[in-house]
Amino acid sequence: MKRAGGNEYNSNLATQHRSFDLLMKKSNAGDRCRRVSHRSLGTGDDSMNQMPQDDSPHKILKKPSTAPQAVKPAEHQSLLPSSTTGERKIEHVRLCLNEEVGASGITAGFEHYRFRHNALPELNYDDISLRTLFLGRELRTPLLISSMTGGSKATGAINDRLAEAAERRGWALGVGSVRAAVERSELAATFQVRNKAPGIPVIANIGAVQLSYGFGVDECRRAVEIAGADWLVLHLNGLQEVFQPEGNTGFADLLTRIEQVCRELSVPVGVKEVGWGIDADTASRLYSAGAAFIDVAGAGGTSWSQVEKFRSTDPVRRAAAEAFADWGIPTAECIAEVRAALPHGALIGSGGLKHGVDAAKALALGADLAGFGRNLLGPAVESEEALDHALAQVELELRTAMFGIGAPDLAALRGTPRLIRLQKQVKDY
Numbered sequence: 001m002k003r004a005g006g007n008e009y010n011s012n013l014a015t016q017h018r019s020f021d022l023l024m025k026k027s028n029a030g031d032r033c034r035r036v037s038h039r040s041l042g043t044g045d046d047s048m049n050q051m052p053q054d055d056s057p058h059k060i061l062k063k064p065s066t067a068p069q070a071v072k073p074a075e076h077q078s079l080l081p082s083s084t085t086g087e088r089k090i091e092h093v094r095l096c097l098n099e100e101v102g103a104s105g106i107t108a109g110f111e112h113y114r115f116r117h118n119a120l121p122e123l124n125y126d127d128i129s130l131r132t133l134f135l136g137r138e139l140r141t142p143l144l145i146s147s148m149t150g151g152s153k154a155t156g157a158i159n160d161r162l163a164e165a166a167e168r169r170g171w172a173l174g175v176g177s178v179r180a181a182v183e184r185s186e187l188a189a190t191f192q193v194r195n196k197a198p199g200i201p202v203i204a205n206i207g208a209v210q211l212s213y214g215f216g217v218d219e220c221r222r223a224v225e226i227a228g229a230d231w232l233v234l235h236l237n238g239l240q241e242v243f244q245p246e247g248n249t250g251f252a253d254l255l256t257r258i259e260q261v262c263r264e265l266s267v268p269v270g271v272k273e274v275g276w277g278i279d280a281d282t283a284s285r286l287y288s289a290g291a292a293f294i295d296v297a298g299a300g301g302t303s304w305s306q307v308e309k310f311r312s313t314d315p316v317r318r319a320a321a322e323a324f325a326d327w328g329i330p331t332a333e334c335i336a337e338v339r340a341a342l343p344h345g346a347l348i349g350s351g352g353l354k355h356g357v358d359a360a361k362a363l364a365l366g367a368d369l370a371g372f373g374r375n376l377l378g379p380a381v382e383s384e385e386a387l388d389h390a391l392a393q394v395e396l397e398l399r400t401a402m403f404g405i406g407a408p409d410l411a412a413l414r415g416t417p418r419l420i421r422l423q424k425q426v427k428d429y
């Protein structure tokens with residue numbers, strides 16, 4: 001697995017970038033959206049991804065205009081042309097593969113914990129079980145591919161690949177925000193992973209803030225239908241929206257709207273962050289509003305202020321985004337405090353997980369599932385084999401960590417007294 005931030009990862013960026021373009025070409029050949037042509041990635045001439053630039057509340061559900069796009073007299077615009085909803089995802093994927101978009105000056109916090117080795121585990125490695133129950137569904141592993149892609153042919157092809165791999169290995173799968181397909185039905189195929197992943201839980205995704213901009217229960221229901229999903233997750237990404245050239249920052253009264261969606265949807269609805277974390281107080285408000293699960297998506301991995309910094313041409317916003325490179329609550333901290341305050345809430349630990357030992361620590365701290373985002377993106381665009389290797393490696397690391405502490409199953413891992421919080425080194429001057 002080529003991990004973000006590692007040398008091996010960096011040396012493979014060029015390969016992955018080429019692989020993404022190749023994937024793009026392949027997906028054109030298999031054109032599932034034949035009504036639109038897609039000439040090349042990021043050129044801005046992709047009619048499939050053209051959307052009105054106007055994201056104001058009353059116009060958001062408007063049909064796309066065929067008229068030439070008027071340049072919005074926006075405060076700042078994307079570096080790449082025609083940065084519309086579907087195409088924005090391609091920019092995000094490109095930046096996440098090619099630029100330093102990791103948080104800096106902050107970590108996910110797992111290095112503050114260490115497992116105390118057990119030399120006599122009294123169990124057979126082969127008997128270790130990763131099986132778990134989450135929201136009443138049985139999973140072969142307690143692992144999740146975090147919400148990332150969809151919305152264009154290239155990113156739809158990534159979803160297909162993620163879905164096939166998740167199905168083979170028994171991981172749960174989140175798709176990226178389905179908003180683009182709710183607004184433009186011709187993009188639906190890029191989120192339809194159910195036929196590739198019939199046996200695992202699939203999670204549809206919508207930005208919670210869209211509930212302030214014309215989206216409601218019907219649009220959320222539609223997102224679930226499009227993805228053939230078992231659950232829906234609403235993402236909270238306030239700071240990203242501030243730095244995003246086309247961001248929506250109306251976060252007032254969102255909890256009531258989230259509550260309504262939780263109440264009226266027939267599937268469980270969860271809430272996640274995107275890399276800045278959810279603390280115990282926020283988790284408590286969300287569970288009380290009816291959230292079926294929380295994914296803390298904490299800090300220390302992908303930083304969305306860093307990603308958006310690369311997309312903005314506004315020098316003020318670019319500079320300001322830099323100040324948030326170390327923003328957020330470290331993932332390990334989020335999991336520990338949410339679990340301590342809310343012992344029974346369904347909880348996903350994600351954000352900056354690098355390997356299966358981090359996943360083991362997330363689970364030992366109290367997460368029910370452990371999620372991986374950007375670290376799987378490179379392997380996913382590289383090849384089916386690279387992605388399979390990455391998932392297998394995480395499982396091997398998790399299983400071996402369990403062997404190393406003598407935990408035969410996840411109940412034993414979660415209750416282990418062998419997770420030690422390292423003391424902070426205080427220098428004596």
Ligand SMILES: Cc1cc2nc3c(=O)[nH]c(=O)nc-3n(C[C@H](O)[C@H](O)[C@H](O)COP(=O)(O)O)c2cc1C
Binds near residue numbers: 205
């Ligand atoms: C390319 C990319 C696209 C993403 N798109 C979404 C999205 O559409 N919806 C969402 O909730 N999170 C999205 N995320 C955030 C991830 O789900 C995850 O919460 C975040 O990247 C932190 O995890 P990581 O540090 O393991 O990457 C995206 C992440 C990446 C790398």
